[in-house]
Amino acid sequence: MINYKVFDDGQAVVEALSQELLEYSQSTQPVHISLSGGSTPKLWFKYLADHYRDKINWNNLHFWWGDERCVAPNDPESNYGQAKALLLDHIEMNPENIHRIIGENDPEEEAQRLAEEICQSVPKVHGIPAFDWIVLGMGDDGHTASLFPHHTDFNDPDLTLVAEHPQSGQLRVSKSARLLSNAERITYLVLGEGKAQRLQEIATHDSVDLPYPAAKIKARNITEWYLDANAAKDL
Numbered sequence: 001m002i003n004y005k006v007f008d009d010g011q012a013v014v015e016a017l018s019q020e021l022l023e024y025s026q027s028t029q030p031v032h033i034s035l036s037g038g039s040t041p042k043l044w045f046k047y048l049a050d051h052y053r054d055k056i057n058w059n060n061l062h063f064w065w066g067d068e069r070c071v072a073p074n075d076p077e078s079n080y081g082q083a084k085a086l087l088l089d090h091i092e093m094n095p096e097n098i099h100r101i102i103g104e105n106d107p108e109e110e111a112q113r114l115a116e117e118i119c120q121s122v123p124k125v126h127g128i129p130a131f132d133w134i135v136l137g138m139g140d141d142g143h144t145a146s147l148f149p150h151h152t153d154f155n156d157p158d159l160t161l162v163a164e165h166p167q168s169g170q171l172r173v174s175k176s177a178r179l180l181s182n183a184e185r186i187t188y189l190v191l192g193e194g195k196a197q198r199l200q201e202i203a204t205h206d207s208v209d210l211p212y213p214a215a216k217i218k219a220r221n222i223t224e225w226y227l228d229a230n231a232a233k234d235l
């Protein structure tokens, strides 16, 4: 049974996510959170900067990313650059708690460096780093992070990898399926009518019969989908 949380609109979705982040920030332990890239989280980042800047204890949180385009942070394609402009530049957060994927580095070396940083910083469960909360998006094609349909090795033993976007050929550094799946909690954040058909397909098929990483990757404990009414219209 897929755990859907459907809200009237995107604003209501990001308000709910912001409340979740606020609760994490009240923890007495450091909390490791992985943010999604792409266009969908823009609304959330802006909302956090506008409404939660002074409420959240940012320094209890560590921010990571699910994936990054192999570009510099000032490139409009950069996931980190987007989060910086919309959120990080507007809050007081210790720079040491911001673990960006360095998109301008050599991709293979960066994937290796990132895996080492994760291993050094994130507490392990079953011998694998276990993020407290991973927020992921879903592309129209069913990809998540930079794990693409028909191009993902779900048995890859590595924690990170270099992926090539199947259409554009753009290189990206991504968390692997193994690392994502060891999270305590995964929240898919999916907004808009453009995603409705893919969501309907995922809702009506067993994930083993689908090629979509977003359908297959589930957390150790909680896997949930935060949707607006447009995205959920065919469920």
Ligand SMILES: O=C1O[C@H](COP(=O)(O)O)[C@@H](O)[C@H](O)[C@H]1O
Residues within 6 Å of the ligand: 035, 036, 037, 038, 039, 040, 041, 066, 067, 079, 135, 136, 137, 138, 139, 140, 143, 144, 145, 146
């Ligand atoms: O998890 C993710 O999902 C998105 C999907 O992007 P969107 O533009 O449709 O919101 C992906 O491309 C992104 O890099 C990733 O972090």
